Amino acid sequence: MVAALAPLLAHPAIWRGNDLALELATLPSGFADLDAVLPGRGWPQGALTEILLAHEGIGELRLTLPALVQLAAKHRDIVWIAPPHLPYAPALAAAGLDLARLYVVSCKTPQDALWAFEQALRAPECGAAFAWLATRDERALRRLQVAARDGHTWGALWRRPGQSGSALTAPLRLALARENGQLAIRVLKRRGADLAQPVRLGLDERLPPRSRTPFRSCTPPPESPRAPPSRAGTAPP
Amino acid sequence: MTLWGCLLFPSLPLDVFARALAPHDAAQPFAVASDGHPPRVVVANAAARDAGIRDGQLVSGALALTPSLVLRDRDVGAEARALAQIATWTLTFTPTACLAPPHAVLADIDGSLRLFGGLPRLVTRLTAGAQELGYASRLAIAPTPGAALLLARAAHRPAVRNATELPAVLDPLPLALLDLPDATRETLRNAGIATFGQLSALPRDGVARRFGGDLVARIDRILGRVPDPRVPFVPPPRFSGCLELPAPAQDVEALGFGVQRLVRDLADWLLARGLGVTHLTLALTHERYLRARGVPPTVVPFALGTPARSMPHLLGVLRERLVRVMLPAPVEAIALESGAASPLAGRNLGLLPGDDSSEVDVPLVDRLRARLGDGAIRRLVPHAEHRPEHAMQVVTGGTALPAARASLPEALRPLWLLAEPQPLDDLLGRAPWILRDGPERIESGWWDGGDIRRDYFVADTADGKATVWIYRDCRRGLDSDDWFLHGIFA
Numbered sequence: 001m002v003a004a005l006a007p008l009l010a011h012p013a014i015w016r017g018n019d020l021a022l023e024l025a026t027l028p029s030g031f032a033d034l035d036a037v038l039p040g041r042g043w044p045q046g047a048l049t050e051i052l053l054a055h056e057g058i059g060e061l062r063l064t065l066p067a068l069v070q071l072a073a074k075h076r077d078i079v080w081i082a083p084p085h086l087p088y089a090p091a092l093a094a095a096g097l098d099l100a101r102l103y104v105v106s107c108k109t110p111q112d113a114l115w116a117f118e119q120a121l122r123a124p125e126c127g128a129a130f131a132w133l134a135t136r137d138e139r140a141l142r143r144l145q146v147a148a149r150d151g152h153t154w155g156a157l158w159r160r161p162g163q164s165g166s167a168l169t170a171p172l173r174l175a176l177a178r179e180n181g182q183l184a185i186r187v188l189k190r191r192g193a194d195l196a197q198p199v200r201l202g203l204d205e206r207l208p209p210r211s212r213t214p215f216r217s218c219t220p221p222p223e224s225p226r227a228p229p230s231r232a233g234t235a236p237p
Numbered sequence: 238m239t240l241w242g243c244l245l246f247p248s249l250p251l252d253v254f255a256r257a258l259a260p261h262d263a264a265q266p267f268a269v270a271s272d273g274h275p276p277r278v279v280v281a282n283a284a285a286r287d288a289g290i291r292d293g294q295l296v297s298g299a300l301a302l303t304p305s306l307v308l309r310d311r312d313v314g315a316e317a318r319a320l321a322q323i324a325t326w327t328l329t330f331t332p333t334a335c336l337a338p339p340h341a342v343l344a345d346i347d348g349s350l351r352l353f354g355g356l357p358r359l360v361t362r363l364t365a366g367a368q369e370l371g372y373a374s375r376l377a378i379a380p381t382p383g384a385a386l387l388l389a390r391a392a393h394r395p396a397v398r399n400a401t402e403l404p405a406v407l408d409p410l411p412l413a414l415l416d417l418p419d420a421t422r423e424t425l426r427n428a429g430i431a432t433f434g435q436l437s438a439l440p441r442d443g444v445a446r447r448f449g450g451d452l453v454a455r456i457d458r459i460l461g462r463v464p465d466p467r468v469p470f471v472p473p474p475r476f477s478g479c480l481e482l483p484a485p486a487q488d489v490e491a492l493g494f495g496v497q498r499l500v501r502d503l504a505d506w507l508l509a510r511g512l513g514v515t516h517l518t519l520a521l522t523h524e525r526y527l528r529a530r531g532v533p534p535t536v537v538p539f540a541l542g543t544p545a546r547s548m549p550h551l552l553g554v555l556r557e558r559l560v561r562v563m564l565p566a567p568v569e570a571i572a573l574e575s576g577a578a579s580p581l582a583g584r585n586l587g588l589l590p591g592d593d594s595s596e597v598d599v600p601l602v603d604r605l606r607a608r609l610g611d612g613a614i615r616r617l618v619p620h621a622e623h624r625p626e627h628a629m630q631v632v633t634g635g636t637a638l639p640a641a642r643a644s645l646p647e648a649l650r651p652l653w654l655l656a657e658p659q660p661l662d663d664l665l666g667r668a669p670w671i672l673r674d675g676p677e678r679i680e681s682g683w684w685d686g687g688d689i690r691r692d693y694f695v696a697d698t699a700d701g702k703a704t705v706w707i708y709r710d711c712r713r714g715l716d717s718d719d720w721f722l723h724g725i726f727a
Contacts, residue, residue: 054702055702055703056653056703056725056727057653057698057702057703057704057705057725057726057727058702058703058704058727059704059726059727060727061652061653061727062652062726062727065652077601077602079601083653084653085653085654085655085656085725086629086653086654086655086656087617087652087653087654088625088629088650088651088652088653088654088724089617089618089619089620089628089629089630090619090628090629090645090646090650091649091650091651091652092617092652093619093645094645094646094650095652099616099617099618099619099638100616100638102616102617103602103605103614103615103616104614104615104616104617105605105609105613105614105615106609106613106615107609107613108609108613112608112609115608116605116608116609119601119604119605120601120605123600123601123604125600125601126601178701178702178703181701204704207649207673207674207695207704207726208649208673208674208695209673210671210672210673210697211671211672211673
C-alpha cells in the first residue's frame with residue numbers, strides 16, 4: 001500500500017504537511033542557512049513578506065541586500081516606499097547595488113504610501129518593492145498580497161520596532177532580533193511546517209569586531225590598534 | 238498613376254462641438270447656427286433632424302419645433318483647426334496629405350495600399366478612424382484629387398481606380414458640386430448646361446474665350462489630362478489642441494472624455510512627426526463670466542520620465558495627475574499643448590502574435606510621479622565629498638541619473654543616515670557603549686561655511702542591540718562631550 005502511494009506522493013503538485021510549499025518563483029537570499037528554511041529556497045517573488053524588527057541596526061537591510069543586488073543586476077527596478085531614514089548611497093554602492101535601479105518614494109499620507117506600494121507591486125518592471133508601513137488593515141494588506149502575486153514582485157512590508165504586524169495575510173513572516181551578536185531570524189509563518197528554532201546568521205562578523213574595552217564619553221576612547229583610515233582633507237592632529 | 242482619397246466632413250461645424258460629448262450624451266438635439274441676421278441653422282445632429290429641424294432653417298423656427306434644442310454659434314476657426322488636426326492624423330496613413338478647405342482633406346494613398354493590406358482595408362481604417370476621432374465623414378477614391386473631391390461631395394462610394402473610367406463617373410454629376418463663380422454658373426444654367434459631362438463636351442476654345450482659361454484647365458486637372466500639383470500639408474511644429482465643451486464640466490471626471498480626445502490628437506501628431514513628448518501642459522478655461530472677473534485658467538503641467546507617444550501611456554499619466562486637480566469653477570474649454578519633444582524611433586511590428594508590444598503600460602515611475610508629485614520620487618547617487626551628509630546626491634524629476642564617478646569611501650558606512658544628527662547627550666555616560674571601529678577624523682567644508690570637524694566611530698549601543706555610527710563634534714575641542722548619532726548599520 002505504502003509502496004503504491006510513494007510514486008503518487010512524489011508528484012510535484014502534492015505536498016505534505018511537514019514539507020515546505022513549492023513557491024513558483026523565488027529569489028536566493030544569498031544566505032544558505034536562510035534559504036534552507038524558506039519555501040522554494042529563497043525570498044518569494046509574487047508574495048508579500050512581512051518583517052518585524054526587535055531593534056533597528058541589527059543588520060536587517062544587509063539581510064536583503066544580496067537579493068537586491070542580484071535583481072538590480074538583472075535590470076529590475078527596486079522601489080523603497082516611505083523608508084524611516086535616508087538610504088545612504090555610498091554604503092549601498094559599496095554593497096554593489098546599481099543605484100540607477102533604486103527609487104525612493106516619499107509619501108505625505110499613509111494612503112499615498114499604500115497606493116504607491118500597490119502600484120510598485122503590480123508593475124512588471126519592478127523586481128522588489130519595500131514599504132515601511134504601520135497599517136494593519138486586513139483589506140489593504142490583502143490587496144497588496146494580490147498585487148504582489150499579479151506583478152510577480154517581491155514585496156517586503158517592514159514594521160518598525162514596537163509595531164506589531166498582522167498575522168493573517170502575508171504568507172511569509174519573519175521576526176528579526178540580535179542574539180549573542182548574531183542576527184536571529186524567527187520564521188513566524190511560512191507555507192509549510194512550523195520552525196521552532198530561529199536561523200542565526202553571523203552578519204555582524206562582516207563588521208569590525210567589538211573591542212574588549214567599553215568606552216564612555218567621559219573617558220577618551222581607547223586607541224584602536226588599527227590606524228584610522230587616512231583620508232585626503234582630514235587634518236593631522 | 239496615383240490614387241487619391243478624399244475625406245469630406247459634411248457636418249464639421251457640428252462635430253467640432255459634438256466630439257467633446259460622450260457618446261451617451263449625443264442623443265440630445267443639438268445644432269450649430271450661423272451668426273448672420275437672422276441666424277440660421279447650419280448643421281443639425283440626428284436627434285434634431287428627427288425633430289424636424291432642417292439645415293438652413295431659421296433659428297427661431299427650429300426653437301419653436303424643439304424648445305430643448307442646444308444651440309452653439311458656428312466657430313470657423315475651430316473648424317480650420319479641426320481640419321488641420323485631421324490632416325495630421327491622415328499623415329499616419331500616407332506621407333502626402335493636403336487640405337481642401339473648408340471641409341475636406343485629400344490624401345495620396347497610392348503608396349500606402351501595400352502597407353495597409355489593400356484598398357478595402359485602408360478604406361475601412363480611414364473611415365473607422367475618422368469616426369473614432371469624432372467626425373462624420375464621407376470617403377471617395379479617385380485617380381486625381383479634384384475628381385476625388387467631386388465624388389466625395391456627390392457621395393459616390395465605389396472607388397474609381399483608373400483615369401479612363403473618370404468621364405463615365407463624373408459626367409452625370411451636377412455642376413453645383415463644382416465651386417464655380419455665381420456668374421459662370423448662371424450663364425451655364427441659362428445655356429442649359431447642368432452636368433459636368435455637358436460642360437466638358439463643350440468646345441474648349443469657346444469655353445476658354447467666354448469663361449477664361451482657368452475653367453478649361455480645371456476640367457483638365459479633374460480628368461487627369463494635366464498634372465494637379467497640391468501643396469502638401471505639414472503638421473505644425475508644436476501641438477496645440479483645444480476642445481470647447483458643449484456644457485460646462487463641474488468636476489474632473491466629466492473632463493475625462495474630452496481629455497481622451499485631445500490625447501488621441503496629440504498621439505497622432507507625435508506619430509506624424511516621429512516625436513515623443515516629455516512635457517505637456519493642460520489648461521482648463523473656466524466659464525466666461527468668471528474669466529471676466531479675472532479667474533485665471535487652471536494650468537496643469539505634466540512631466541514624463543521618458544519620451545512617450547503611445548496613447549494609453551499618456552492617458553494613464555494624465556488621469557492620475559488630473560485626480561489631484563481641484564477645480565475652482567466649472568470648466569468650459571480644455572487645451573492641451575506639447576512642451577519639449579524629442580525624436581522617438583518607430584516600433585517594429587510583431588512578427589508573431591504575442592510579440593507585439595503594443596499594450597505598453599505606463600511606466601511605474603511616471604505613474605508615481607503623476608500622483609505624488611515630482612519631488613516624491615528620489616534617486617540617489619554617491620557624490621565625491623568627505624562630509625557624510627554631502628556624500629550623496631538626491632536627484633528628483635525625470636532627468637537621467639548623473640554617472641556615479643565618485644570614489645567610494647574606504648571606511649565602513651551605514652545603510653541608514655539620519656536626516657539630522659541626533660544629540661546623544663548623556664546616553665554614553667550612563668552605560669558604556671562598545672566600540673567597533675574608529676576614530677575616523679572627517680574635517681572638511683571650510684569653503685562653504687558648513688565646515689565640520691568630527692571623529693566618527695562605529696559602535697554598539699550599551700545593550701548590544703544595535704550597531705550605529707556616532708561622532709564626537711570636535712569643533713569645541715578634541716575631548717568635548719558633544720556626541721551625535723548619525724547613522725544606523727541596518
